[in-house]
Amino acid sequence: MGIRFTKAGVIYIILTIFMGFSAINTNNNLVFLVVSFMLAIMGISGFLGKANIEKLNVRIHPVEDPFAKRGSRFILEIKNGKRYLPSILLKTNLRDREITFIILKPLSSIRQETILKFDRRGRILLDDVMVSSPFPFNFFVRYKKYHINEEIIVFPEIGEKSFFNFNRNAEENTTSTNDKITMKLEELSNIRSYSNDPAKRIFWKQFAKTGELYTKEYTGEDSESFRLYFEDILKLYPLEEAIKIATKTVLEAYNNSIPLTFTISNETYNVKTDADKRSVLKRLALYDA
Amino acid sequence: MMLRRLIDLGITSLVIISVISVVKYVSFPYFLPLIASLIFNLYSRKTLNRHVLTAVAIFLTIFIAFNTTLNTLVNNLMKVIIIFISIKLLEEKRYRDYMQIITLSIFLITSSALLNINMIFLFYIITSIFLVNFLIILLTIYDNLPEYSLNREELKEIFYKTAIIPIFSIPFAILLFFIIPRTSTPLFDFINREDVAKTGFTSKIGLGGVSTIQETETIAFRAIMKEVDPSKLYWRGVVFDIYRDGSWHSSNRTNRINFTIKGGESISYEIYFEPTYDKYLITLDKPVDLKFQGTLTKTENLEFLTTNVISKKIHYNGSSILTESFLDIDSDITHSKDKKGITDSIFALAKSLKKENDTETINNILKYLKENYRYSLTDLPSGKSPVEEFLFRNKKGNCEYFASAMALLLRANDIPARLVGGFLGGYYNKNAGYYAISNKNAHVWVEALVNNRWIRLDPTPASISSFTQRDLLSLKMKFKIYLDYISFYWTKFIINYDLQTQMELAVKFTTNFKTVKIKPDKITNYTLISIILLALTSFLFIKNKRNTPSYFINKFYKILSEKGINIDPSIPIMRNIDRIDDEKLKKESKKFAEEINKMLFKDGKLEKNTLQTILKNIKRL
């Protein structure tokens, strides 16, 4: 909680003092009355200014997954918990990002999107938001720190290199990596009767015709998906670079629906769903950090 | 609506209000550029060059400064402010510039308070406070987000909710007004104005010129006292004993004061006096004693004078005796029997009116004047010798003519006589218990010395009833009297509030608190009432707080905690009760929970007595 007087505020105070002197000097009660009003307004506006930034509830949550060195969208939400008074002209400062909210009615909330950028991967604690407001008269700015204590996990920076060739910018270096871990396009090799297999591998056409369930089998049954060992990448690149490459690869695999099995420190992840992808990225984000 | 537009509209209204407050004091040509600027500001998006405008402003200010005397200081200050506002309106405006215009407008309104102590000031200041409040809030938003436009609903919300500031500032300001420290003397004593305007009765009666008896209904003074016979309400002010070239003056001698005033009804009163920019104080008929905060001079002619010109509203206490005459044994009658300025025709008339003794002569003159002359306020005699004109040709006039003629006729008959200027009658306000005396009541009568007694003689035929009868008053006048009622308290509590009253109030408060005996007085009554009201509302507020369900639930939890039960306020009541092992306590607690749940979620009405009883029972377990 703090207060800082603006230039206008200082001038107002000086004017009040000046008027006070003229009131005493002329002994004119009407001038005294003006001074009284000036003081009263200062006092009440101070109170209102204080109330303006009180009883707020500030929250922040990511709209999309944050990756290091890349701005990602966050929603900043302010809830006004006051029963009667609105909050006007609120400014929030979070990691050098300032957002202004014009008016927030009593018992309502407002959301605003903001872009936050993080320099490194790992856990980041967004501890508090500074809320300030020049309301009501721009004579002073009041501050209050609101704790949000939102821990977010910043995924690693997305590297340029990948084990896939989708990226046109991929250079020789990448291709050489590709040689080491070959990628095969899977081909249908067999159809057998169903036994507790994943739904997506059921031969639905056949099911529709006969009502019996069959499972499709593909070549390289054992390594039905692309396998990637993080430790392998680590052998070729320094840690941070390796993490960047792994991140890029995982993302590309997911985005292009390529089955990928990713192994890191003896933990194996099958990157199929969005949640799988997140788990891997989270693991990479927290690797050695 | 765009913020900028709203702000411009607000600024325009503020400037108009501030200008209206000073419209009486500044000559018309100064308003023309202002009106032009206002229109320009509203309808044109262009702005003029700042430097050129500043140069014009400085030039005009210097011009006005050269024409400034001590007497026109405030008026010229107003002119300068108006010029600056006009010029500011033409410039390109940002937050800073708008704030300057607002400040200048407030200055203008405040400066009007230096020349006018009318209650209308309160209207100006409160209206402008509401306006300025909203304006600055909009400006604050504008300063931060110039392109933002507020919708109607947002505007409404801002407008209503921020009106808290001016609304609450009113009682707060009144409180501050009474407690801001006052001093008995000004800190810097260099702008004490001499007279600026003269109103009401004067220290000089110039016949034939502009009539000094004013037909205005503005209040000259008010006197708190009991109601008396209206025919006795002669308010004494100035005594004119020197007659020169058709006008009367006062000698103001103070060498010898030796009066004996006896034999009439004694009355004490308190007078609230509007500023006259003169030194004479008004007393009721024959004053015995006068208590005034400041130095007073009593003259040989039974007048009271202050040392300084009365330039603000003042009040004083007096006691008088209502009597037609008083004894003045060794009266210096050099002036009163001075026959200078009496023409031959007047002497001739005086001779024809002379009777055997002074008393009869006086009665004859009175009778003659009353029978042959008409009272009039228009078409008054003028010329070289207005009295002669009145007596022999025009034959109509106001009290000044009747009194002058009578005094001269008496002097021609060797009876010492002088004129007394003051007021006659007044409107009694029964509710407030005071007489309001307007400038219309101004009156002049004659005092003649017979057998060492100064006798009051009133030759004017206008009846007293026209000064006093309230039933005959027009509706407009009645309304005015009610307004005066308010205006009276404005004077009494606001205008005349000074160090002394402040001290008195403080003393009153402390003694009233110390001693049980309370002497009711108007000020204390009102303050007491407001304190009681304040206490009552805060009590209701607290009580209201005590009536919320959460109050009872917290109390319930507190009792349970005291009994060693682990309470988690974030879970429902029943789940907290599940943690109780003691059967009896559990049963009672369930009763409480059932009741409060029923009230909250079924009936929607809180029966606090039921809850209190259950809580008491639980506590007893």
Add this chain to the structure above:
Amino acid sequence: MEKYQKLIRQLFDYYQKYLQGKEKAIKLTIISFLSRGHVLIEDNPGLGKTTLAIAIAKSMGLTFGRIQCTNDLLPTDVTGLNIFNKEKNEFEFKKGPIFNNIVLIDEINRATPKTQSALLEAMGEKQVTVEGSTYNLPKPFFVIATQNPSESFGTFPLPESQLDRFLMKISIGYPRREEELDILRGGSSRKGIYESKSVISSEDVLEMIQYIKTHITVKDNILEYIMDLVDKTRDHPQIAIGLSTRAALSIVNAARSSAFINGRDYVIPEDILDYYQYTMLHRMTFKEKLTSSEKLGILTSMVKTTKLPYA
């Protein structure tokens, strides 16, 4: 109110007699039933799900059907199908097992997605469409579906969006030792249930359901509290999809029934908070893979930080 209170007491007495050790599960199931919802029981086999379903049907004199899901179960096996009647020389509709008041769908996650969706449609719409003709299901209609814990092999987990159709997702759990001993001593109570007479009639049941729907007061402060909770799940950073409006409505209905079986004609916060983990948890989709206890932890902290409507 008095009349229905008597009926509900008789019901619970009945269950007390035949179903020891499952009080919690019975209560939750009855609340779902009275709220016109359906219940999903996730448990290992052999913990008395079938007995529970039969007991409910029997106690109210309702018909009972059972569908055992396998991966070769076809939608028509559930809904019924048109069969050519040679005598009449026309197709006639042969009702499937879903045309019962109480339907137990065993191991719903073994059914193929197609069958699942047919089942869920029937649950949601309370009607069945076969070859263009629509057939209304009997009233009351209540589904008790069971599923093996999702990690079991060879299953088609119900899609998250479909889980919304269940008012509650519960688990019965193992009975306590003494209760289990009792069961062992008395043998299976199934036989007794089959032979028992209903304690209330199906008309009574319908009336009771109607009564709950119309006569239990839910004040605005309660509704606002529910909306607060729902809003929180929608804003939570770890939750991808929060509670739907349908979910909120179900919570209100369940709260009504809860108030009713507790002998009140108005809803209090306890009616919501006693069941939040059964009514809310399965309807939310989390961003990351979390264990069920982690999910419950998130939900619980969310519930605890929501201000109770005691103002």
